[in-house]
Amino acid sequence: MTDWKNPPRLFIPGPVKVNEDVLQQLARPTLGHRGKEYAQLHGQTAKMLKEIFFTNQNVFISTSSASGIWEAAIRNCVAPDEKVLATCCGAFSDKWATVAKDCGREVDELKVEWGKPTTAEMIDEELATGKYAAITLVYNETSTGVTNPVNEISKMMREKYPDVLVFVDSVSAMVALPLRFDDLGWDVTFASVQKAFAIPPGLAVALVSNRALEKSKGIPARGYYFNFELWAKAAEKDQTLVTPNIPHIMALNYQCEKLLKEGMKNVWERHRQMGEFVRGWAKEKFDLFCEEKYASNTLTTVKNTRGINVAETIGAIQQKHNTIFGNGYGKLKDQTFRIAHMGDITLDDLKELLGWIEDEID
Numbered sequence: 001m002t003d004w005k006n007p008p009r010l011f012i013p014g015p016v017k018v019n020e021d022v023l024q025q026l027a028r029p030t031l032g033h034r035g036k037e038y039a040q041l042h043g044q045t046a047k048m049l050k051e052i053f054f055t056n057q058n059v060f061i062s063t064s065s066a067s068g069i070w071e072a073a074i075r076n077c078v079a080p081d082e083k084v085l086a087t088c089c090g091a092f093s094d095k096w097a098t099v100a101k102d103c104g105r106e107v108d109e110l111k112v113e114w115g116k117p118t119t120a121e122m123i124d125e126e127l128a129t130g131k132y133a134a135i136t137l138v139y140n141e142t143s144t145g146v147t148n149p150v151n152e153i154s155k156m157m158r159e160k161y162p163d164v165l166v167f168v169d170s171v172s173a174m175v176a177l178p179l180r181f182d183d184l185g186w187d188v189t190f191a192s193v194q195k196a197f198a199i200p201p202g203l204a205v206a207l208v209s210n211r212a213l214e215k216s217k218g219i220p221a222r223g224y225y226f227n228f229e230l231w232a233k234a235a236e237k238d239q240t241l242v243t244p245n246i247p248h249i250m251a252l253n254y255q256c257e258k259l260l261k262e263g264m265k266n267v268w269e270r271h272r273q274m275g276e277f278v279r280g281w282a283k284e285k286f287d288l289f290c291e292e293k294y295a296s297n298t299l300t301t302v303k304n305t306r307g308i309n310v311a312e313t314i315g316a317i318q319q320k321h322n323t324i325f326g327n328g329y330g331k332l333k334d335q336t337f338r339i340a341h342m343g344d345i346t347l348d349d350l351k352e353l354l355g356w357i358e359d360e361i362d
């Protein structure tokens with residue numbers, strides 16, 4: 001019998017394992033959210049986030065998961081009569097397109113086969129029609145393990161379509177993969193903290209460009225909870241619009257300090273090394289699901305070339321070692337399996353897990 005009080009060690013692509021010292025931050029005495037102690041916590045955290053993401057623009061902390069920001073980007077920054085180009089390369093980018101439609105906007109989908117990236121050329125071809133005010137893009141598609149070529153896409157956008165807003169879902173990328181927000185020229189990007197920040201779920205971090213914030217002021221019916229203009233007014237006072245998830249912000253503060261101490265280049269390199277290691281194993285024992293050039297440094301989607309029973313293998317490892325990894329997502333359930341290598345997961349953790357998988361399959 002599994003027991004939530006004795007949970008498995010997590011190698012699923014989020015939530016990921018959280019270290020004991022981080023968990024302890026969530027147990028600190030609480031603060032009044034309009035008091036000066038909270039303002040200090042908030043101000044310090046926002047300042048560190050600006051350093052981590054190389055930005056002088058707006059950093060918001062949202063008591064929601066990342067999906068809230070999918071909706072916020074659309075409702076705040078796209079006028080009801082404007083059109084969105086939603087790039088879709090897997091379950092999460094597909095879902096964002098649906099959410100944008102649910103927000104009442106007109107959306108065209110640029111779809112690629114699961115396992116393939118969305119490229120700058122594909123987007124360029126669509127934007128050349130002049131129909132779109134904004135694009136949605138996923139940095140790292142967690143359902144397939146593909147990292148989109150965001151640098152080339154961003155360069156193309158800056159050069160050819162500087163007026164089109166760029167919204168990027170960085171949920172399974174933020175912190176682990178390079179993200180220099182101001183240089184990239186993005187307008188909204190975000191992640192929930194249960195991925196590479198290695199904090200339990202319950203909070204999201206969003207970066208919003210000054211121009212997106214300005215534009216939002218003229219958009220009707222933006223709602224209240226996810227209203228960027230109201231968020232910015234609160235942020236000026238080192239506060240949030242509503243009572244935030246303070247324990248999580250304490251953990252976020254703690255993780256930000258650690259990241260800056262390590263140095264972002266080192267953090268990215270650590271993730272690159274973990275990605276390379278797991279990919280090496282996957283190629284030797286199975287195969288990669290996507291082209292190596294686009295394979296993610298935060299999770300590896302392994303192509304199940306040996307036809308193993310994925311659910312049984314995960315179940316056996318859970319039973320013997322109280323550890324789980326991810327099955328394939330949705331339609332890829334048995335054709336692939338996914339191993340997370342982000343946040344506070346280490347190479348030693350990964351060696352142990354891969355050894356256990358080998359014991360089951362060899």
Ligand SMILES: Cc1ncc(COP(=O)(O)O)c(C=O)c1O
Binds near residue numbers: 067140169
């Ligand atoms: C790429 C991506 N976008 C969005 C989400 C949704 O995030 P949340 O569940 O925090 O709302 C996920 C969740 O795994 C994801 O991987």
